[in-house]
Amino acid sequence: QVQLVESGGGLVQPGGSLRLSCAASRHIFSFYSINWYRQTPGKQRELVATVTNRGRTNYTDSVKGRFTISRDNAKNTVYLQMNNLQPEDTAVYYCNAATTIIKPPRNYWGQGTQVTVSS
Numbered sequence: 001q002v003q004l005v006e007s008g009g010g011l012v013q014p015g016g017s018l019r020l021s022c023a024a025s026r027h028i029f030s031f032y033s034i035n036w037y038r039q040t041p042g043k044q045r046e047l048v049a050t051v052t053n054r055g056r057t058n059y060t061d062s063v064k065g066r067f068t069i070s071r072d073n074a075k076n077t078v079y080l081q082m083n084n085l086q087p088e089d090t091a092v093y094y095c096n097a098a099t100t101i102i103k104p105p106r107n108y109w110g111q112g113t114q115v116t117v118s119s
Helices: none
Strands: 003-007 010-012 018-024 033-040 046-051 057-059 067-072 077-082 091-098 106-109 113-117
Touching: 003 091, 010 018, 018 033, 018 091, 018 113, 033 067, 046 067, 046 077
Parallel strands: 010 113
Antiparallel strands: 003 018, 018 077, 033 046, 033 091, 046 057, 067 077, 091 106, 091 113
16 A cells, blocks of 8 residues: 655645645555546646656646646655746645556555645
8 A cells, every 4th residue: 555645735826836745645656657646626636747667747727837746766755846826726635646558557645735825
């Protein structure tokens, strides 16, 4: 089993920054992709950013150039650095670890952290 603990959410003004953290209970980066999703009322869950087991990163178009996903392998932690935050970024952000390398496929979720961007 993998436990994911999220932190770093909060209230910021437009243009501000936050860094979200997702700490895993054990080393998983060799086999798992780590994803950040977000959910707002009335909208579907959206995949925001991914870092694969190979270290490749991907972002949804609306956050490219503003958000950066990164890993600290020694701490088993993935970060989402969010800069130039806008009200449209307001959501509950969820950390997800997923793999199809381990059989059967595995999928784990954190509990979510609220990000609110408001003036």
